[in-house]
Amino acid sequence: MTEAILQIRDLGCSRPQGDPIFEHVNFSVNEGDIVILQGKSGSGKSTLMKCLAHLNLYDGEIFYRGQTPHSYGIPIYRTRVQYVPQRTSLLPGTPRDFMRAISSFSSFKHRPSLDKQKVGNQPVLSDKPIEVAGAWGIEHELWDRGWGDLSGGEAQRIALAIAVGMQTAEVLLLDEPTSALDPDTSETVEKYLVGEVKKGETGLKAIVWITHFEEQGRRVGTRFLRITPNGVQEESQDSAV
Numbered sequence: 001m002t003e004a005i006l007q008i009r010d011l012g013c014s015r016p017q018g019d020p021i022f023e024h025v026n027f028s029v030n031e032g033d034i035v036i037l038q039g040k041s042g043s044g045k046s047t048l049m050k051c052l053a054h055l056n057l058y059d060g061e062i063f064y065r066g067q068t069p070h071s072y073g074i075p076i077y078r079t080r081v082q083y084v085p086q087r088t089s090l091l092p093g094t095p096r097d098f099m100r101a102i103s104s105f106s107s108f109k110h111r112p113s114l115d116k117q118k119v120g121n122q123p124v125l126s127d128k129p130i131e132v133a134g135a136w137g138i139e140h141e142l143w144d145r146g147w148g149d150l151s152g153g154e155a156q157r158i159a160l161a162i163a164v165g166m167q168t169a170e171v172l173l174l175d176e177p178t179s180a181l182d183p184d185t186s187e188t189v190e191k192y193l194v195g196e197v198k199k200g201e202t203g204l205k206a207i208v209w210i211t212h213f214e215e216q217g218r219r220v221g222t223r224f225l226r227i228t229p230n231g232v233q234e235e236s237q238d239s240a241v
């Protein structure tokens with residue numbers, strides 16, 4: 001039997017005014033799962049992702065490998081269960097600046113991919129994100145261009161490549177990760193992500209994935225969850241929309 005990486009028990013989240021977006025959400029994420037999270041626009045998919053990443057307040061309990069996020073420390077938890085937002089346009093500086101900044105956070109250290117040698121106070125950057133992005137058609141020079149001067153699709157691929165290539169995440173929470181990509185590039189990225197979960201070379205064990213593209217869900221999904229105001233329902237691939 002596969003081991004549950006994440007267990008979500010009676011999770012609920014409310015708007016600031018107090019009315020619930022969803023409540024009584026229960027499910028587990030197991031090794032090898034690619035969970036497609038579905039639901040109407042405004043049903044709370046992104047909010048649920050942010051709760052799972054401990055970026056939103058919530059009621060209920062989340063267990064990662066049997067322990068609460070607080071027991072790991074929230075910054076470390078967020079590198080293991082990592083949310084990748086749909087848009088990066090508000091980030092300052094360049095992708096390389098961003099990678100340098102997060103590489104200096106202690107929560108991103110102590111992972112196999114990071115060369116522990118330092119030059120002065122600068123952590124040596126892992127080449128893996130650049131390699132991953134390269135496989136998705138991102139030229140090296142784009143790492144030194146401001147986020148705001150990248151196309152939506154370039155920024156989206158770079159942000160995703162950083163999340164995968166930093167090699168700290170066991171679970172990636174992907175919020176419409178290919179929404180800005182053309183169909184061919186989207187399939188290239190999909191195949192890579194599915195391959196990483198299967199091979200496990202980067203330590204990635206599972207993905208929770210929001211997509212509005214039915215065909216994409218069918219291609220990559222191993223499980224299908226639909227969010228409603230009263231919880232999530234597991235659906236078969238055939239009934240998934």
Ligand SMILES: Nc1ncnc2c1ncn2[C@@H]1O[C@H](COP(=O)(O)OP(=O)(O)OP(=O)(O)O)[C@@H](O)[C@H]1O
Binds near residue numbers: 015039
């Ligand atoms: N900070 C907030 N303040 C008030 N309402 C919020 C806040 N964040 C989210 N909401 C509301 O919560 C509901 C769920 O939003 P969410 O973005 O999670 O939906 P979604 O299912 O991801 O939607 P979409 O498919 O359109 O991206 C929406 O009604 C949204 O307006």
